[in-house]
Amino acid sequence: MATLSTTTAYSAYTLTDLVEAWAYNFGTAAHGAGNTGGFNTGYLAGTQYASSSATSYGFIAESDTGLSYNILSHVVTGNLDSLAFGEDLNGTNLNTSSGNYTLTDVTFSITDLGWDSSTTNAALADLLTLDADNGDVLSQLSDLLAGLEDSFASAIASYNSTYGASETFETITVAELAQVGAAELATVGVAAFSESDLALAA
Numbered sequence: 097m098a099t100l101s102t103t104t105a106y107s108a109y110t111l112t113d114l115v116e117a118w119a120y121n122f123g124t125a126a127h128g129a130g131n132t133g134g135f136n137t138g139y140l141a142g143t144q145y146a147s148s149s150a151t152s153y154g155f156i157a158e159s160d161t162g163l164s165y166n167i168l169s170h171v172v173t174g175n176l177d178s179l180a181f182g183e184d185l186n187g188t189n190l191n192t193s194s195g196n197y198t199l200t201d202v203t204f205s206i207t208d209l210g211w212d213s214s215t216t217n218a219a220l221a222d223l224l225t226l227d228a229d230n231g232d233v234l235s236q237l238s239d240l241l242a243g244l245e246d247s248f249a250s251a252i253a254s255y256n257s258t259y260g261a262s263e264t265f266e267t268i269t270v271a272e273l274a275q276v277g278a279a280e281l282a283t284v285g286v287a288a289f290s291e292s293d294l295a296l297a298a
Contacts, residue, residue, distance in 0.1 A: 099206070100273060101204065101205045103283070104283050107271040108270070108271065114203070124227040133146040140165045141163065154199060158180075159176055160175075160177045172217045173216075176209050176215070178208070178209060183199065215246075218239035223240060248268075252264065255268060
């Protein structure tokens with residue numbers, strides 16, 4: 097079962113809220129010199145793929161078994177296991193066997209995704225073509241959100257069964273996911289998203 101990790105500052109958020117607020121802060125991966133990232137251990141393959149925008153927001157996609165990019169078909173293959181979203185992307189020993197990406201401030205992360213190549217490629221394509229200036233970011237991230245909805249389907253069903261509720265992926269909160277073991281809430285940390293960010297997302 098997929099697990100979301102964040103802080104208590106976001107307990108009332110939904111997963112959609114978290115993704116949307118991050119996306120508006122990220123802006124776009126196409127910010128020229130402000131765009132950094134790539135694979136960690138090679139130019140076209142690695143266990144991590146990461147990108148950051150000119151706003152300093154970024155993400156890291158990670159696979160236990162590795163990801164690779166076909167430059168001719170523009171397709172990423174590999175099974176994605178985790179995603180991390182936050183600020184200040186750092187890379188060490190890149191393009192070597194020990195290459196590694198980290199985020200100084202992780203706003204939220206999701207582990208145990210277990211996505212196949214098709215879902216992985218579609219979700220990464222969404223993230224790498226995102227342009228918040230073009231309007232509705234949730235529409236632009238539809239494949240990413242569809243993958244997350246599948247990953248948390250069993251947790252949502254468990255919550256509804258246990259509590260006699262009728263929550264959906266769009267309505268279940270982080271706190272409610274935590275009640276069925278699908279979210280971990282740390283009590284440390286400061287909210288990276290303000291109330292105005294959430295209002296903008298809405």
